[in-house]
Amino acid sequence: MRITNKVLSDTFLRNLSTNLNQMYKYQQQLSSGKLVSRPSDDPLLVAKIMSMDNNIALNEQYNTNIRDSLGWVKTQDTALADATSTLQRIKDLIIYGANGSLSELDRSAISEEVKQKLDQLADILNTSFDGRYIFAGQKTHSRPFKVEDGELVYNNYLNPDDPDAEINYDENSNNVFREISQGVEIKLITDGNKLMRAEDVENEDNKNLGDLLSNVIDALDKGDTEKLSGELLADIQKHIDNVVRVRTQIGAIYNRLEAAEERNIQENLHLKELLSQREDIDIAERFMEYTVMSNVYVASLNIGAKILQPSLLDYLR
Amino acid sequence: MTGLFNTLNTANKGLMAQQTSLHTAGHNIANANTRGYSRQRVELKADMAYKLGGVGQLGTGVKMDSINRIVDEYVVKQIRNETSKLETYTAKSQVIDQLEVIFNEPSDTGLNFYLGEMFDSWQELSKNPESLTSKTIVVEKSRALAETINHMAKQINSLKDETVTQLEKNALDFNSIVEKLAALNDQIYNIASSSQVPNDLLDQRDLMLHDLATIANFRATFDAFGRVSIKTADGQIDLLATGGQEVYELSVITEIEANENGGYSINISRGGRESQVITMDENGIRQLLEIEGQEAIDITPDMVNRLVGKVIFTNKEGEGLDIRLSDSISSGKIQGNTEGLDVIEDSIKELNDFAKMMADAINYVHTRDTAGKPVDNYINIFTYGDDPASSLAINQDLEASKILAGKDYDSPEGDGSRALAIARLRNVKLNPQDELEFGQGLLLKDMTGGVTIEGAYANIVIDIGISKEHADNIIANQKVLVGQLELRRESTSGVSIDEEITNIIKYQKAYEANARVIATLAEMLDVLINRTGV
Numbered sequence: 108m109r110i111t112n113k114v115l116s117d118t119f120l121r122n123l124s125t126n127l128n129q130m131y132k133y134q135q136q137l138s139s140g141k142l143v144s145r146p147s148d149d150p151l152l153v154a155k156i157m158s159m160d161n162n163i164a165l166n167e168q169y170n171t172n173i174r175d176s177l178g179w180v181k182t183q184d185t186a187l188a189d190a191t192s193t194l195q196r197i198k199d200l201i202i203y204g205a206n207g208s209l210s211e212l213d214r215s216a217i218s219e220e221v222k223q224k225l226d227q228l229a230d231i232l233n234t235s236f237d238g239r240y241i242f243a244g245q246k247t248h249s250r251p252f253k254v255e256d257g258e259l260v261y262n263n264y265l266n267p268d269d270p271d272a273e274i275n276y277d278e279n280s281n282n283v284f285r286e287i288s289q290g291v292e293i294k295l296i297t298d299g300n301k302l303m304r305a306e307d308v309e310n311e312d313n314k315n316l317g318d319l320l321s322n323v324i325d326a327l328d329k330g331d332t333e334k335l336s337g338e339l340l341a342d343i344q345k346h347i348d349n350v351v352r353v354r355t356q357i358g359a360i361y362n363r364l365e366a367a368e369e370r371n372i373q374e375n376l377h378l379k380e381l382l383s384q385r386e387d388i389d390i391a392e393r394f395m396e397y398t399v400m401s402n403v404y405v406a407s408l409n410i411g412a413k414i415l416q417p418s419l420l421d422y423l424r
Numbered sequence: 425m426t427g428l429f430n431t432l433n434t435a436n437k438g439l440m441a442q443q444t445s446l447h448t449a450g451h452n453i454a455n456a457n458t459r460g461y462s463r464q465r466v467e468l469k470a471d472m473a474y475k476l477g478g479v480g481q482l483g484t485g486v487k488m489d490s491i492n493r494i495v496d497e498y499v500v501k502q503i504r505n506e507t508s509k510l511e512t513y514t515a516k517s518q519v520i521d522q523l524e525v526i527f528n529e530p531s532d533t534g535l536n537f538y539l540g541e542m543f544d545s546w547q548e549l550s551k552n553p554e555s556l557t558s559k560t561i562v563v564e565k566s567r568a569l570a571e572t573i574n575h576m577a578k579q580i581n582s583l584k585d586e587t588v589t590q591l592e593k594n595a596l597d598f599n600s601i602v603e604k605l606a607a608l609n610d611q612i613y614n615i616a617s618s619s620q621v622p623n624d625l626l627d628q629r630d631l632m633l634h635d636l637a638t639i640a641n642f643r644a645t646f647d648a649f650g651r652v653s654i655k656t657a658d659g660q661i662d663l664l665a666t667g668g669q670e671v672y673e674l675s676v677i678t679e680i681e682a683n684e685n686g687g688y689s690i691n692i693s694r695g696g697r698e699s700q701v702i703t704m705d706e707n708g709i710r711q712l713l714e715i716e717g718q719e720a721i722d723i724t725p726d727m728v729n730r731l732v733g734k735v736i737f738t739n740k741e742g743e744g745l746d747i748r749l750s751d752s753i754s755s756g757k758i759q760g761n762t763e764g765l766d767v768i769e770d771s772i773k774e775l776n777d778f779a780k781m782m783a784d785a786i787n788y789v790h791t792r793d794t795a796g797k798p799v800d801n802y803i804n805i806f807t808y809g810d811d812p813a814s815s816l817a818i819n820q821d822l823e824a825s826k827i828l829a830g831k832d833y834d835s836p837e838g839d840g841s842r843a844l845a846i847a848r849l850r851n852v853k854l855n856p857q858d859e860l861e862f863g864q865g866l867l868l869k870d871m872t873g874g875v876t877i878e879g880a881y882a883n884i885v886i887d888i889g890i891s892k893e894h895a896d897n898i899i900a901n902q903k904v905l906v907g908q909l910e911l912r913r914e915s916t917s918g919v920s921i922d923e924e925i926t927n928i929i930k931y932q933k934a935y936e937a938n939a940r941v942i943a944t945l946a947e948m949l950d951v952l953i954n955r956t957g958v
Binding site: 108109110111112113114117118121143144145146147148149150151153154156157158160161164165168172175237238239243244245246247248263283284285286289290292297386418419420423 | 456457520524527529530536540543544547550551552554830835836837838839840841844847848850851878879882885886888889890892893896907910911914915916918919920921922923925926929
C-alpha cells in the first residue's frame with residue numbers, strides 16, 4: 108500500500124480522536140460518579156435504575172407511613188394504659204363503696220370521685236394525635252367522648268340516627284388504613300365504640316360502659332351495696348378486660364409495625380446498595396483506566412509529533 | 425537522415441516534457457491538501473521514430489501523451505455509498521440526542537420524579553384525609569405533573585418542526601448542488617469535446633457527487649464526455665439530465681391538514697425554497713401512503729401526520745406543479761432525519777398514550793362508586809383533548825375541597841380509602857386496550873399484559889435509548905469502514921510530498937541533461953559554422 112503524508116496525518120487524527128472520546132467518557136463518569144448519564148449509554152441499565160429509583164422513593168414513602176402509624180399506635184397504647192388504671196380505680200371505688208358499713212357521706216364522696224373519674228376517662232379517650240382524635244373512628248375531627256348529664260357517651264356512631272346499627276356495622280369501615288409496603292394495608296383500630304361495648308357482659312343494662320358507670324353512680328347514691336358488689340363489680344371487670352383486649356390488639360399492631368419498619372429499612376438499604384452497584388462507578392478502577400488512557404493519549408501525541416514532522420525536504424540541500 | 429537540428433528538436437521536446445512534468449509535480453504539491461484532489465501524472469512516451477535506411481528505426485525523442493489523474497472509480501463510488509449510510513445514522517442520532525435531552529432521564533428532575541411526587545401526595549392524603557392542605561398539595565403536584573408533560577410535548581413538537589425545517593434545508597442543499605453540477609457538466613463538455621481531459625473539473629464533479637450522497641442516495645451515470653446524469657436510486661425520476669429530459673427536484677411536505685370537504689390541504693416546500701399549498705383528495709393521500717409501503721384502506725390521522733417531512737419530487741421547470749413519488753431515498757441525511765422524525769412521532773404517540781392512561785385511571789378511581797358507576801358530583805382530576813400529552817390539564821372546576829379522599833363526600837373526615845386507592849394505582853398493571861375495572865373495593869384490577877404507569881413511561885425512555893444506541897453503534901462501525909475506504913482512496917490518489925520531491929529532482933536532472941544536449945549541439949554547430957571553411 109502506498110502511504111502518503113495525508114494517510115499518516117489522517118490515521119493519526121482518527122486514533123487521537125478515538126482516544127479523546129474514550130477519555131471524555133471516563134471523565135464524564137468520574138465527574139458525575141455515575142456509570143450512565145443518558146438512556147442510550149445503556150438502555151436496559153437505565154430502565155433498571157429508573158425502576159429502582161421508583162422503588163426506593165416508594166419505600167421511603169412507606170417508611171413515613173410506618174413511622175406516622177407507630178406514633179399513632181403508641182399514643183393509643185398510652186391512652187389505653189391510662190384508661191385501664193382509671194377503670195381499675197373505679198373498680199376499687201366500687202369495692203370500697205360496696206362496704207355496707209359506710210356512711211351516707213362516705214358513699215357520696217365515693218360517688219363524687221367516680222364522677223371525677225368519668226371526666227378523666229373521657230379526657231383520656233379523647234386524646235388526640237397530630238390534631239386528630241385517636242378513638243373517633245373515621246370522624247377524626249369530632250370529639251368522640253362526652254359526659255352528658257353525668258353519663259359517658261360515645262358520639263361517633265357510624266349511623267347516629269340508629270345507634271343500634273353499631274351491633275351490625277362492618278368493622279372495617281370505621282377504622283383507618285395505612286399502606287405499609289407494596290399491597291399491604293394495615294388497619295389502625297380507632298373505633299371508640301369498641302371500648303364502650305363489652306360484648307361478654309350478659310346484662311344488657313351494663314353492656315355499654317357509659318350505662319354501667321351511670322349504674323355505678325346510681326347504686327352508690329342509692330347505697331345499693333348488693334348491686335355494687337354483685338353484677339356491677341363483675342361487669343366492670345369485664346369492661347376492664349375489654350379495654351385490655353383492645354390494648355393487646357393495638358400492641359400487636361405496634362409489633363407488626365415495628366417488624367415492618369425493620370423490614371422496610373433493610374429493604375431500603377438493600378435497594379440502595381443494589382442501585383449503587385448498578386449505577387455508581389468504582390472510582391479507583393475508573394481512575395486507573397483514566398490514567399492509562401491519558402498515558403496512551405500523551406504517547407500518541409508524542410509519536411504524532413515525531414512521525415508527522417520529517418519529510419524528504421528536511422534532508423535536501 | 426538525421427541532422428543536428430533534428431537532434432536539437434529532440435532535446436527541445438525533452439526539455440518541454442521535463443518542464444511540464446515538473447509543473448505537474450508542482451501542481452500536485454500545491455494541491456496536496458485540497459479536498460477531493462487526485463494526483464496527476466504526465467504520461468510520456470517515445471515519439472514516432474524515423475526509418476533510417478539500412479540502420480533501423482531512429483527515435484525522435486519524447487512525446488507528452490496526456491495528463492492523467494490517478495483515481496480508483498470503484499473506491500470513489502464505495503466511499504459515496506458508505507458515507508451516505510454514515511450520514512443517515514449521524515443525522516438520526518443527532519435528532520434522537522435532542523429527544524434524549526428533552527426526556528432528561530435518569531435524573532432527579534425528570535417526569536419520573538414528578539410522577540412519584542404526585543403518587544406520594546395521594547399517599548400523604550390517605551393518611552391525612554381531613555387536611556385541606558394535603559388536598560391542595562395533591563392538586564398542585566398533579567398540576568406540576570401535567571405541566572411537565574405539556575412542556576415535554578411542546579418541546580418534542582418543536583423538535584419535530586425543527587427536523588422538518590432541517591429536511592427542507594437538506595432538499596435545498598441537494599437541489600443547489602445538482603444545479604452546480606449542471607453548470608459543471610457544461611464546462612466538462614466544452615473541454616472534453618475538444619478531446620482534452622478536464623482532470624480538475626472531474627475531481628470537482630466527484631467531490632460534488634460525494635457531497636450530494638451525504639444528503640441522499642441516487643443513481644449516477646457518466647457519459648463519454650465525463651458528464652454525470654442523476655436519477656433517483658430506482659432509476660424512475662430524472663434529477664439531472666444531459667439529454668434535455670424533464671428534470672425534477674426534491675421538495676418536502678411541511679404540513680398536512682384535513683379540510684372540511686374530506687380532502688387534505690398540503691403545504692409543500694417546493695425545492696426547499698418556497699412554500700406552495702395544494703389540495704389532495706383521499707386517493708392522493710393513499711398514493712403517498714402506498715409509496716411508504718402502507719396498505720391504507722382506512723386513513724388514520726396518525727398515518728397522515730407521519731407524511732409530514734416526506735420528500736417528494738416536483739417538476740423543476742414548466743408550468744404548474746407535477747408531483748412524482750418514489751421511496752428510493754434510503755440513505756443520507758434526508759433518510760436519517762426522516763427516521764428521526766419517525767422516532768419523534770413514536771415518542772409523541774407513546775407520551776400521549778401514557779398521559780391518557782394515567783389520567784383515565786386516576787379519573788376513573790376518583791369519579792366512581794365502589795360498584796364502578798360514575799357519580800355525578802365526583803369530578804375528574806385531569807382533563808385532556810385530542811393530544812393528551814400537550815393538552816393534559818387539571819380540571820378547571822377542581823378545587824382542593826372537591827378532592828375526594830374518602831368513599832364519598834359524606835364519609836367521615838378520617839376516611840382516606842379513595843386517596844389510598846389512587847396512591848396504590850402506582851403498582852397496578854394497566855393495559856390501555858382494556859376497560860378499567862374495580863377489583864377489591866376502590867382498587868383497580870391488574871390487567872393481563874399490562875404495565876404500571878411508571879413502567880409505561882420508562883418504556884418510552886428506553887425505546888428512545890435503544891434507537892440512539894443502535895444508531896451510535898452503526899455510526900462507530902460505519903466510521904471505521906469509511907476511514908478504511910478513504911485510506912484506500914488516499915493511497916491511490918493522494919499526493920505524497922516525498923514522492924513529488926523525488927520526482928522534481930528526477931525531472932530537474934533530466935531537464936539539466938537535456939539542456940546539456942542542447943549545449944553540446946550548440947558547440948557542435950559553433951564548430952561547424954564558425955570554425956570550418958573560411
